[in-house]
Amino acid sequence: MVRAKNRKRISWLMLTVIAGVVFGYVSWLMPTMARVETAQSAEGYQLKFRTKGEELQIYEDGQWKSYFVKGINLGASLPGYYPGEFPIQKEDYLRWFAQISELGVKAVRIYTIHQPVFYEALVEYNRDRPDDPLYLIQGIWSPEEALNEKLDAYLPEIRQEFRQEIEHAVGAVYGDISIPEKPGKAYGKYTVNAGPYLLGWHIGTEWNPEMVKQTNRLRQKVPPYDSKHIQVEKNASSFEKWLAEMMDYTAQLEAERGWQHPIAFTNWVTTDPIKHPGEPIIHEDMVSVDPTHIKAVQWEAGTFAAYHVYPYYPDFFRLDATLKTVKNRDGEIDTYKAYLRELKKYHAGMPIMVTEFGVPSSLGVAHLGHLGRDQGGHREQEQGRINAELLREIADEGYSGAVLFEWQDEWFKRTWNTMRYEIPEERRSAWMNVLTNESFFGLLAMHSSKEDDIIIDGNSSDWHKISPKEKQRISVKVPGFEEIWVTHDEGYLYLGARLDKPFIPEREKLMFGVDTIPGGNRQTKELPGLTLDEGLEALVILGNRQESEVKIASNYDFHRRLYGIRYGMLPVHENEMKDNSGLFVPWKLAVSLKMEPPDTKQSHPFEEVVAGRLYRGNTEPGHPEYNSHAHWQTDGKWVELRIPWMLLGFTDPSTRHVMSYSGETNKFHSIQTNGIRMIPMRVDKQSGRMEGVETGKLIPFSTWQRYSWPEWSQPGYVERIKQSYHTYQKALQSIPTYR
Incomplete structure (x- = not known):
């Protein structure tokens, strides 16, 4: 009789344990039982x-x-x-x-x-x-x-x-x-x-x-x-x-x-x-x-x-x-x-x-x-x-x-x-x-894929860690520049330049002319004496805080083509819309359209902001001077820079598409580029003397090396x-x- 009772007690204990295990297993499978x-x-x-x-x-x-x-x-x-x-x-x-x-x-x-x-x-x-x-x-x-x-x-x-x-x-x-x-x-x-x-x-x-x-x-x-x-x-x-x-x-x-x-x-x-x-x-x-x-x-x-x-x-x-x-x-x-x-x-x-x-x-x-x-x-x-x-x-x-x-x-x-x-x-x-x-x-943040690989801090060490397959040394031998490296990711074009002497933004400007497609400025008032056989769509300028920016060729400027030519909200001067106008203008974005009755209750002017500013700073998280908008930095002879794709005219870098010069007034068109050519220059602010290219002579820019990359279908990110x-x-x- 005692054995029977013990067996019964043990059976209930086993059932309890089994039930507990089953309940725990079901709870694990069906966590809403909590x-x-x-x-x-x-x-x-x-x-x-x-x-x-x-x-x-x-x-x-x-x-x-x-x-x-x-x-x-x-x-x-x-x-x-x-x-x-x-x-x-x-x-x-x-x-x-x-x-x-x-x-x-x-x-x-x-x-x-x-x-x-x-x-x-x-x-x-x-x-x-x-x-x-x-x-x-x-x-x-x-x-x-x-x-x-x-x-x-x-x-x-x-x-x-x-x-x-x-x-x-x-x-x-x-x-x-x-x-x-x-x-x-x-x-x-x-x-x-x-x-x-x-x-x-x-x-x-x-x-x-x-x-x-x-x-x-x-x-x-x-x-x-x-x-x-x-x-x-x-x-x-x-x-x-x-x-x-x-x-x-x-x-x-x-x-x-x-x-x-x-x-x-x-x-x-x-x-x-x-x-x-x-x-x-x-x-x-x-x-x-x-x-x-x-x-x-x-x-x-x-x-x-x-x-x-x-x-x-x-x-x-x-x-x-x-x-x-x-x-x-x-x-x-x-x-x-x-x-x-x-x-x-x-x-x-x-x-x-x-x-x-x-x-x-x-x-x-x-x-x-x-x-x-x-x-x-x-x-x-x-x-x-x-x-x-x-x-x-x-x-x-x-x-x-x-x-x-x-x-x-x-x-x-x-x-x-x-x-x-x-x-x-x-x-x-x-x-x-x-x-x-x-x-x-x-x-x-969903950063582009090289956010952690290249820290904009003026130090070249992270560039050495980039795989040779993912970067390219530009074979451009010009005075003032010892070497120029280029790479890219889903958000930026990166440049790293070693100079023959330290870059001092208070005294000089560092410039990179950028060409992606036929057209643009072969000469410019900002670089007197420079003559190219192929034009520039953009001009990248590094200097003091007010000077550092990306400018765009006036006849290539999307902003004025849209809000000036198409909508009539901005003045358009004929000489600005000519090929090789010689003018580069600030990169701008509209922030408010021109409003007039009867479409609106009262008149309101067209408003715009400069979007092409390039900020000097540090992109290392946790650094006291961290700036998520930082684009460039220098530490003596090394200068590194990241340029947002659209500032260079890109409408889709994943397929190498850039804005075309052509197109009806009511619609833009893009065209695929074979890559990017760059011409580097150093300009002394006081004298205006340009170092890096020979002035007064036609430069066969169209023969210079391009930086290109394969198309990507799926982006990386950080x-x-x-x-x-x-x-x-x-x-x-x-x-x-x-x-």
């Missing part, structure tokens, strides 16, 4: 987050707590890819999630459905952090192209496409759907339940005001949608009714899974419900999409307002006198802070978050902002400082969250003032164009945390998560 503390609504739905009054709340320690979302937007691409190709792997997500958490961010926002590995990685990562998980704000992409083309949100095909996207998004989050393969869309079998880590839904994209206005006009008499959870006020517009329908459909599908989460639709300053008397462009203040017209019914999780708010766009942030009334912590008039205050006041009674904000660390600039908060032109240190300022202002003004744009740099992105120069456009993701600001909002990361990290630490 419990997340939740509340339960009166209807029995699980709740982790909800809205109450003007607060967003989280359920923790058996109670609801007021919560400030510290978020970051996460893109879907890597260098060499477009978002619809979904190249990011599970190990990438896991590495990034750890870095994002270390930053102090508590939630990632994605704009659309990602591949199954994203949700698998998120749940796996959170399994080991039960007390401090990384939450998800799931975006649902609207049929943007169809909406902008058809200008009617109520068309059956648009409604159906959006509803299907909602079905896929909800299924992807809760891990109970298989999405068929479709070009540009995530697909696969979604089996992991990330629902417990969801913070909220973010419906749609930035709305085209023309589409909103047209939808409202065409569908004036449309009745409110017969909704269950999300309804509209009587004064809601037709487009707002359509949005409520889509939000309600999301809620219904989630309710079927036994959960409720807060829901918002994407909005931006262009379609906010506030009037802006100082905004010159009619398009930017023509229609509103109002979150206060949409309310939750039998949806305890509630709704919130979500806006993309940048300090440089639209133009009223610089021009509207009604916003120049509020001062920031430093006592400065701050239009961004004033706008935040006005927007928050309008949305009294509901939570509001800024779900996109920030500035890029690009060399190029696309818009000018108040207090120097421009769209581009910032070193990494400046990017961090400005992002931190914006974060604090959002928190100070009583918002429920701030979601920074963005985590990683994305090369595929385009900008209005450089996109016409990137030809062929489908190759945009294959190279790094530092003039395109949209590619450099990240706190995680992933690295920017200095702005650490500055932003400190700012996040200064803001309480719970209020």
Whole structure:
């Protein structure tokens, strides 16, 4: 009898051990079995987050707590890819999630459905952090192209496409759907339940005001949608009714899974419900999409307002006198802070978050902002400082969250003032164009592949480590230069020159004439006595801070050809457009177009900035003088330089395409070059004497050696945390998560 009892006890112990092992194994395979503390609504739905009054709340320690979302937007691409190709792997997500958490961010926002590995990685990562998980704000992409083309949100095909996207998004989050393969869309079998880590839904994209206005006009008499959870006020517009329908459909599908989460639709300053008397462009203040017209019914999780708010766009942030009334912590008039205050006041009674904000660390600039908060032109240190300022202002003004744009740099992105120069456009993701600001909002840099191989610091030692196959010594024997080396990567052309005596920028200039295709300046006023049998497209100048830049041949200048010849916004002189004009002009980018009534409310001049400046500095991370924009440095006889591709006329270095001199006035054309020729010169500032070439004699430049390279299909890149990361990290630490 005792033996029988012992055998029974042992059997139960074995079963317990086996069950524990099985449970542990299943938990490892299905990590969402880890419990997340939740509340339960009166209807029995699980709740982790909800809205109450003007607060967003989280359920923790058996109670609801007021919560400030510290978020970051996460893109879907890597260098060499477009978002619809979904190249990011599970190990990438896991590495990034750890870095994002270390930053102090508590939630990632994605704009659309990602591949199954994203949700698998998120749940796996959170399994080991039960007390401090990384939450998800799931975006649902609207049929943007169809909406902008058809200008009617109520068309059956648009409604159906959006509803299907909602079905896929909800299924992807809760891990109970298989999405068929479709070009540009995530697909696969979604089996992991990330629902417990969801913070909220973010419906749609930035709305085209023309589409909103047209939808409202065409569908004036449309009745409110017969909704269950999300309804509209009587004064809601037709487009707002359509949005409520889509939000309600999301809620219904989630309710079927036994959960409720807060829901918002994407909005931006262009379609906010506030009037802006100082905004010159009619398009930017023509229609509103109002979150206060949409309310939750039998949806305890509630709704919130979500806006993309940048300090440089639209133009009223610089021009509207009604916003120049509020001062920031430093006592400065701050239009961004004033706008935040006005927007928050309008949305009294509901939570509001800024779900996109920030500035890029690009060399190029696309818009000018108040207090120097421009769209581009910032070193990494400046990017961090400005992002931190914006974060604090959002928190100070009583918002429920701030979601920074963005985590990683994305090369595929385009900008209005450089996109016409990137030809062929489908190759945009294959190279790094530092003039395109949209590619450099990240706190995680995606540098070109030689970023760590060649440190711009005036030391030649790293050049010795470059493989002979990846560099070329230019066989140009000219006085003043002992040797010249050239290499390249996806972002720059690199030059290393050893001189016969130290380069002193205060006394002399170092110049490199660059030729890529037939045409250009065979003579120039800047180099009197120089005569070439083949012309130069660009002139690289190193000197003091004001002198160091890349200039472009006047008849080759994309900027003046576009905004002068085509649009008539700049003066064009006939002698400047002639071949061999002898003129090199500064490399510029437009930052604001000329605006005149009736297209705008008031007149506004054309604005431009010099984009070809070359900055002396050091690119070694951690160095006291580190400058992410540094282009050149010298240490006595050695001079090294990296030149952004577009400044030399390249429209796509991966296929060796450069801008052509020819083309209609409404379209640019590119042509493939056989390579780059360079002519080096040293010019004494006081005497103007030129060393390096023989003056007064025709130089057979067309016979000189070229630097060329094979085309590349897939770029290399270097992933690295920017200095702005650490500055932003400190700012996040200064803001309480719970209020």
